[in-house]
Amino acid sequence: MVLYHPKNTSRCETTMETKPAPAAPSGGMETAVSTVPKIRDIGTIALEALGKIDTVLAFELSVMNDHMKAMEGENALIKAENDMLKAKLVQQKEDEADIYYYLHKKLDANYEVIAQLESDIQTVKLERDAMDKAFHIKQDETQDAFAKEKKELTERIESAEDTLHALEVFRERKIVLEDTIAAMESTLAAEKDNHKKNLLARTEDQLDTTTKRTMMENDQMISELQYQSKETEKLLVKYKALETEVVHLRLQLKVNKDTEVEMAKRTHFYQKLIKKLNERVQSDHVAARTHAALAQGQERTKTDVNKANEDMIALLQTKSNGLETQLRTLCAELADARTHVDEARAEKHAMLAQQDDTLRFLSVAIHDITHQLALSGHGHAAPSSLHAWQAGDVIPAKLDDLAPSDVKKVLQMLFGKLHAYQAAIVVQGTLSSERRVLETVAVGSCLNLLMAYPSGPLPSKRCLNG
Structure with missing residues (x-):
């Protein structure tokens, strides 16, 4: 502008x-x-x-x-x-x-959920009403069943009380009857004894002197048989104890044999080791002598090595001596075991001898009573006891209650059982004694070989294994 x-x-x-x-x-x-x-x-x-x-x-x-x-x-x-x-x-x-x-859409969804929940609530209410009705019905049924069961139990209790009262009355009557029966039985037993004594007195008056002597001999024989029976039972108990001891001795002998074999193997191993060490020491001595002329400066070192080898040999020799001592101890224990076995065998033979005496006595008694029955059986039957006795029955406390024929059966039964028992013992003892003799001979031969070669090589495995 x-x-x-x-x-x-x-x-x-x-x-x-x-x-x-x-x-x-x-x-x-x-x-x-x-x-x-x-x-x-x-x-x-x-x-x-x-x-x-x-x-x-x-x-x-x-x-x-x-x-x-x-x-x-x-x-x-x-x-x-x-x-x-x-x-x-x-x-x-x-x-x-x-x-x-979005809000209207969410509100519509919430309306649907609310409607679904309301329908679920109605369904749950209906189910709850149905369950309440079923529960009340079941409760009524349970109460009815309980009342019925209570009534039945009450009736059963009343019936049981009536039965208990009747049982108490019956028990009182039973006690009274048992007392009466016991008194009557005691009276009957006393009368029976009196009648028996009277009959025996009359019978003794009627019998002759020979029959009386026979009856006295029978009484004496019965007493002797009872004594022999008691002694036989004692011998059987003693024999069982001896058999138990023999079993323990066999087990101990087996353990000793196993220990002996193990010690023999160890001794053999130590002997081989000592032999190898001796050979090594000898070779060391030869090498030392060879090298002594060439290198005198190493003589002191070789001397130390030889000394160490000699110490080792001495230590092994000490161990070998200890093992030989243990072996001799085991041999002594084995000898003691043999002594115990011999003593048990002697006691067994003594018991068998006593059983032989018992068998001879029973045989003589059977022969005598057979002879008496033959003498008294001319023309009439032999008197029988009140209750017939069989061979399988238990022997009564008193043999004088039996007739002579029944006494004969008792004696024959005792003789047969004792003879069968003795035969079984003899057969078993023979087999076991033969086995023990073979084992003892094998072990003894091995021990003799071991003691004969204390520092040399051991015998073969055939001897050690028997």
Whole structure:
């Protein structure tokens, strides 16, 4: 812009650039600013028209023009902000629409869930009512059954009490009857003994002297048989104890044999080891003598080695002596075991001899009573006891209650059983004694060989294994 002052012909040129005006927003969200070419404003046009204007007025017009331009710029900014707020409002409306749609959809889903839950509640209520009804029915049935069972148990208790009362009355009557029966039995036994004594007295008066002597001999024989029976039982008990001791001795002998074989193997191993060490020592001595002439400086070292070898040999010799001592101890224990076995065998033979005496006595008694029965049996049968006795029955406490024929049966039974028992013992003892003799001979031969070769090689495995 060029200003002309009326009083001054000089020209003052003032160049002013116009600011670009903000463009209106396009699309609702963005503003486009375009550069406007320089144009003359109203003041310039007015000055050019008037030609001569006051400078103050021209300056005021210029200031107003600048203020107007500033206001236009602010207006453009306010428009842009307004457009932006409109865009935000549109966006918020869209968001509110989406939120409204989501909330309505969620509410519809909740309505469906509520309806489903209400239907479930109704179903559960119906089921609960049905269960309550079934429970009440079952409870009534249980109470009825309990009342019925209680009634039955009450009736059974009353019946049991009546039965118990009857049993008590029966027990009292039974006690009274048992006392009466016991008194009657004692009276009957006393009368029976009196009648028996009277009959025996009458029979003794009627019998002759030979029969009386026979009866006395029978009584004596019965007493002797009872004594022999008791002695036989004692011998049987003693024999069982001896058999138990023999079994223990056999076990101990077997253990001793196993220990002896183990010691023999160890002794044989130690003897071989000692022999190898002796050979090694001899070879060391030969090597020492050979190298003594070549290297005298190593003589002291070889002497130490030989000394160590000699110490080892002495230690092994000591162990070998200890093993030989243990072997001799085992031999002594084996000899003691043999002594015990011989003593048991002697006691067994003594018991068999006593049994032979018992068998001979029973044989003589059977022969005598057979002869007596033959003498007393001419023309009439032999008297029998009150109760017939059989060979399988238990022997009564008194043999004088038996008839002579029954006494003969008893003696024959005792003789047969004792003879069979003795035969079984003899056969078993013979087999076991032969086995023990063979084992003793084998062990004794091995021990003799071991003691005959205390420092030499052991016998073969055939001898050790028997």
